[in-house]
Amino acid sequence: MVTPLLSLSGSVPVGLSPLSLLSEAVRLLCACSSSRTEHCIDTKMAKTRLAFLLALLSTHSLLSVSAVVLKTNNHSPSTDEFNKVELSCLIETISTANPRIEWKKFTDGKPSYVYFDKRISGDLENRAVIREPATLVITNATRSDTAKYRCEVTAAADVRTFDEIEINLVVRVKPVVPKCSVPKSVPFGKSAELSCVEEEGFPKSQYQWFKNSEEIPDDPKTSLKFFNSSYTLNAGTGTLRFSAVRKEDAGEYFCRAKNDAGHAQCPPQKMEVYDIDVVGIVLGVLVVVVVLLCITVGICCAYKQGYFSSQKQPGSSYKVPSKGDGVDYVRTEDEGDFRHKSSFVI
Known part of the structure; x- marks a missing residue:
């Protein structure tokens, strides 16, 4: 006896495929055409079910063919700079002969046309x-091509037209x-900071x-060679900081920057570690103090001995010349200014 896929109410189970619908229609035809009445339920009911199945099958086929459907092989392609990359846009189903195809690029949320008309x-x-x-192939990708792209297909003759x-492309x-x-x-x-x-x-x-x-580990405690070092290494910022350098920290250092595209490194640079001679510094300061003290004492003694006294005579110490015969000299108010008091007698 045939077990129909349709219920008495004519409803269709969820997920019924076109093949299942077709099989059910064939079984109904065979059952109702049989001479044995037990293989066929009410003839009117069977015809109703058969018509419904055929209509459903036709609708399902129409929808599956008359709709534009896109797919891609890779939603997040990536490539190295200056290489070729493919942004696949595949039309899975379509009925329109000449659909309109467009590509847009979104930079900081703003769209711009890549492929139009x-x-x-x-x-x-x-x-x-x-x-x-509709696949977009970039033959020479650059860093500016990193962005979100959208493939759009419009099919005017399809039931589903868009x-x-x-x-998302990463270069x-x-x-x-x-x-x-x-x-x-x-x-x-x-x-010290590097x-x-x-x-x-x-x-x-x-x-x-x-x-x-030799690579410096992120944690010095994971390596016997760096176990006693006191440093912190930040791989994101490139900073290597020693809280207290040791003699063993002296050597040649260089840094390497790397990402998925490759790496590059700077030339080695030498770092030396030297001791601070505290005793020598103290002795040096004492010597300077003693020398300055001796110079100060010497200058004071020189002053006391008169080596730095002035030899200049004041103007008031001018000596009055002796009188000449028959000439009297009178001193005026201005110091050092003399004039004759009487004339010469010959």
């Missing part, structure tokens, strides 16, 4: 092509040689530090 435009004009039916797919950029700063000499027991900066790479570079060509 059957031509490449904008920054990709000479660096991209459309591969039928579909779109978004693709990786290899780091350039980083700028490294290593102190030439550091006093024993003092702090820095490493690189700003061209994309994604953002991570940093590694090397001492005498």
Whole structure:
């Protein structure tokens, strides 16, 4: 006896495929055409079910064919700078012969046309092509191509006339040689900071530090060679900071910046660690103090001995010349000014 997929109310189970609908229709036809009445329920009911099945099958087929549906092989493609990359936009189903295809690029949320009216435009004009039916191929990707792209297809003759797919493209950029700063000499027991900066790479570079060509671990306690060192290493900022340098910390240091596209490193730079001679510094200060004290005492003694007294005679010590015969001299109010009191007698 045939067990129909339709219930008496004529409803269809969820998820019924076109093949199941077709099989059920065939079983109903066979059952109702049989001479054995037990294989066929009420003839009127069977015809109603058969008509419903055929209508449902026709509608299902119409919807599956008359709708534009897109898919992509990769929603998040990536490539290295100056390489080729493909943004796939595949039309899975469509009825319209010449659909309208558009590509848009979104930078900081603002859209711009990449492919419109059957031509490449904008920054990709000479660096991209459309591969039928709708895939965008960038032949020479640059860092400025990193963005979100949208493929849009409009099919006027389809029941469902529009579909779109978004693709996030990342163009990786290899780091350039980083700028490294290593102190030439550091006093024993003092702090020291080594820095490493690189700003061209994309994604953002991570940093590694090397001492005498051996990588410095993030945690000194994980390595026997660096176990006694007191430093902190920040791989995100490129900073290597010693809280108190030791003699063993002296050596040649260099930094490496790396990301998914590659790496670059700065030349090695030597850092020396020297002792602070406290006794020598104290003795040096004492010697300077003694020398200054001796100079001061010497100057005071020279003053007392008159070596620095003035030899200049004051104007009031002018000696009055002796009288000449027959001449009287009278002193005026102005010191040192003389005139004749009487004339010469011959």
